[in-house]
Amino acid sequence: MSDSPLSVDAALANLLAAAVPISEIETCPADAALGRVLATPLVADVTVPPLDNSAMDGYALRLADWSAERWLPISQRIAAGALGGELAPGTAARIFTGAPVPSGADCVVMQEDCEVHDGKVRFANAPRAGSHIRRAGEDIRAGQTVLEAGTRLGPAQLGVAASVGATTLGVARRLKAAVFFTGDEIVLPGQPLAPGRIYNSNRATLIALLSQMGIEVIDLGQVPDRLDATVATLERAARAADVVITSGGVSVGEEDHVKAAVEQLGRIEMWKVAMKPGKPLVYGRVGNADFLGLPGNPVSAFVVFCLFVRPFLLRRMGAESQPAASFTVPAGFDWIKPGKRREFLRARLQDGWAMLYPNQGSGVLTSLAWADGLVDIEAGASVENGDSVRFIPLSELLK
Numbered sequence: 001m002s003d004s005p006l007s008v009d010a011a012l013a014n015l016l017a018a019a020v021p022i023s024e025i026e027t028c029p030a031d032a033a034l035g036r037v038l039a040t041p042l043v044a045d046v047t048v049p050p051l052d053n054s055a056m057d058g059y060a061l062r063l064a065d066w067s068a069e070r071w072l073p074i075s076q077r078i079a080a081g082a083l084g085g086e087l088a089p090g091t092a093a094r095i096f097t098g099a100p101v102p103s104g105a106d107c108v109v110m111q112e113d114c115e116v117h118d119g120k121v122r123f124a125n126a127p128r129a130g131s132h133i134r135r136a137g138e139d140i141r142a143g144q145t146v147l148e149a150g151t152r153l154g155p156a157q158l159g160v161a162a163s164v165g166a167t168t169l170g171v172a173r174r175l176k177a178a179v180f181f182t183g184d185e186i187v188l189p190g191q192p193l194a195p196g197r198i199y200n201s202n203r204a205t206l207i208a209l210l211s212q213m214g215i216e217v218i219d220l221g222q223v224p225d226r227l228d229a230t231v232a233t234l235e236r237a238a239r240a241a242d243v244v245i246t247s248g249g250v251s252v253g254e255e256d257h258v259k260a261a262v263e264q265l266g267r268i269e270m271w272k273v274a275m276k277p278g279k280p281l282v283y284g285r286v287g288n289a290d291f292l293g294l295p296g297n298p299v300s301a302f303v304v305f306c307l308f309v310r311p312f313l314l315r316r317m318g319a320e321s322q323p324a325a326s327f328t329v330p331a332g333f334d335w336i337k338p339g340k341r342r343e344f345l346r347a348r349l350q351d352g353w354a355m356l357y358p359n360q361g362s363g364v365l366t367s368l369a370w371a372d373g374l375v376d377i378e379a380g381a382s383v384e385n386g387d388s389v390r391f392i393p394l395s396e397l398l399k
């Protein structure tokens with residue numbers, strides 16, 4: 001393992017290459033599958049929609065029967081869920097949204113464009129063939145794969161599953177992540193805050209990030225800054241979980257014991273990335289578990305999680321992860337102190353311009369609560385007001 005920091009791209013590529021998807025498959029009720037990852041393709045055994053149906057409330061007719069002055073008798077009324085009879089030539093059918101289009105009709109005119117009087121209807125404007133008709137199978141055909149394995153199931157995907165009648169889905173087993181936190185200076189909210197102590201914000205942030213992904217979290221709490229305590233907790237975590245994640249203790253100070261504990265129980269494969277905030281990022285293996293060590297500073301921990309840990313975990317969950325979408329916007333700031341590391345600055349879009357939070361310190365967690373994205377500045381680059389910069393929405397990093 002080289003002591004030189006990896007580039008952001010190289011570090012992410014290494015992590016994704018090391019992420020082995022879960023192989024165990026379980027059957028899950030579709031109603032409880034939000035956030036799970038589909039392990040087997042979902043193939044439709046029905047056609048959606050099953051019949052040609054009306055996209056509007058209106059009247060169905062034969063295009064050949066239309067003329068601007070002609071009144072057509074209304075021969076039948078077809079509601080959604082009912083089947084009408086064949087449309088008699090020279091007549092129109094009253095039809096409602098979702099109702100099957102009667103045999104013989106080849107267009108629907110919405111009711112706002114119709115004039116109705118004494119059981120007859122006429123249409124001032126010429127309809128088009130096929131207008132306002134949803135064709136059978138225009139969404140899904142029986143036998144079609146509607147969701148591929150590796151799909152993370154959100155509301156839209158579960159809607160698709162429901163539309164083909166799926167009540168259960170084959171999903172990957174839920175990933176288990178054990179977390180613990182080091183640092184004698186941190187205490188949990190609700191405990192007395194002695195001089196020199198601070199509240200542990202990383203625990204709340206990390207557990208929320210993992211829970212939002214649908215990961216089963218095993219919280220092992222706070223560990224004293226001692227090597228023996230860190231080793232014992234790490235060993236316990238590696239037995240209980242697929243992935244162990246810590247915050248703090250991954251640097252090289254005398255009170256930073258996490259890296260040493262991992263080396264004692266397993267191996268480290270990566271531990272520095274050329275980025276700011278968040279240079280220390282440890283990846284290794286302890287027993288059968290992956291290990292990921294985040295920086296202790298809260299902004300660094302959050303950014304490192306979003307850029308590296310989340311894609312890694314998605315791959316471990318069996319999901320097909322895609323790079324976070326980004327776009328360029330004009331900078332509403334000057335950044336004239338280029339550094340040797342790639343920088344991710346907390347920013348907010350205002351009238352299409354990226355504006356920076358005034359304090360970019362790695363301990364200023366309020367910058368993340370304020371921001372709606374990160375400005376990505378390459379190592380050695382400077383930015384002047386009006387220059388184009390790459391903006392990564394936080395929504396992309398958390399989806």
